[in-house]
Amino acid sequence: MKKTVLITGASSGIGKAASRLFHANGWNVIATMRSPEKETELTALADLLVVRLDVQDRDSIDSAIKAGIDRFGRIDLLVNNAGYGQSGIFEATSREKIQQQFDVNVFGVMDVTRAILWHFRANKAGLVINVSSGAGLFTLPTLSIYCASKFALEGFTEALSYELLALGIGVKSVIPHGGVAQTGFQERAGADFAVDPAGLPDYNEFLQRAQRSFGAMIAARMMTSSDVAGVIYEAATDGRDQLRYLVGDDARGFVKARRSMDDQAYVDFMRGQFAG
Template sequence: MHKTILITGASQGIGQATAQLFASQGWNVVATMRTPDSAAGQALATLPGVLVTRLDVEDKASIASAIEAGIARFGRIDVLVNNAGYGQIGLFEPVPADTVQRQFDVNVFGVMDTIRAILPHFRAQGGGAVLNVSSGAGMFTLPLASLYCASKFALEGFTEALSYELASQHIAVKLVIPHGGVTGTAFNATSAQATALPAPELASYDAFIADTQAAYAKMVAASAISAQDVAELIHTALTDGSDQLRYLIGDDARGFVKARRSLSEEAYIEYMRGYFAPSQA
């Protein structure tokens, strides 16, 4: 029997590449997205073994409907990949509370709601697997991305703790962590739309913003990974038969991952501040 995978955020980037890859490997694929009638959705629907259906992680009813549709079409779902997400970028201070809430609604609570909705099915069939797509921003932090980092740190902690609980139910839990930039996605464009622009009364931040943007301009990864690269690692993580939790993929030319994992707390903070320290007027 072919296994079935349900993927959120499958209309573009990593989600789309993952749907295409698993379909090519003979899996049944429930490719979910907010707008299944889009060109991307219609293209995926032409692939053998692919069901395209609506799922908006901010809409619990659509989560339940997508899971039900997948089970009705293929008889069961074996794997859930939580890929949908975006980055709220910019200073924290001018971001209104409802915008903060949405960052967590999509990146954290939507993941929780989707997992909670599928767990009864996994338990009833005696097992399954959950893979959450995280980010290097869940391991190290970056200025002008405090809310995105907060959401990914929350996702990392939640997933790790959940892995202990679900192991008792024969449900594997995995994290794939792209870092250093991913090409072939709309993440940057989506994040740009969510950028919080400082109000005139916050002009005291101007020099810091200019310094930080200059620092980012110098930190171009030596070789950005592609959405296809991430999809292939997702496939490996879900088929390697191991109990490994975290799978990292990316170029650590900036040394942030190495610093986080190898340095003392004091040395790590000093290293990071070396990139983002305000210029001396």
């Protein structure tokens, strides 16, 4: 029997690349997105259902899962991919923007996961893959809210993996780090950048240094959405009980520093990235 995957945030970037890859490898695919009426490429593929799912709308979550089960009989894998990055100075970021970041990146993942667990329990099998970020392992200035949401996601993913182990349900985290090309992430992050240069001029000098540092990071970016999709597929099919799968180029050494240095040495190393 063909396996079935439900993928959130499948309208572009990693979600769309994953939808294509799983379909090409013989899976039934439930590609979910906020505006399915705009999709033309995926709707042309057989054994691929495009359906509306907005992680902030719990009715749409339930409807998408039901539509997928009605179409294919069962769901074997959930890929929680939908998310975005709120950027900017914390002091200039409104409470409403912070709430929305957590509603999508954390509470949305929790709501979709909770909505499908009854089905996985009934089948005594299933796998949840959460698409996380290097920002859930290390932090960067002007990304405090995004980092906070991804640290929360990493904690949730790890704890949930212990909770569901005895039920035969797996939980894994795929962690792109170093930046992903061919997604709308940078464009949205730039458009939503929170800063008030008139009211908060004290940050101007720091922001100039941070922009230079981020420019170097972006220039070194080599990873594509297809690269990340490949690791998601590996995590789904390798039969291992590995929790975290990292994908990306650690050119700036952030992951290595986090994992190899003692806490203060790591903090000093990271501070040095933005000191001048």
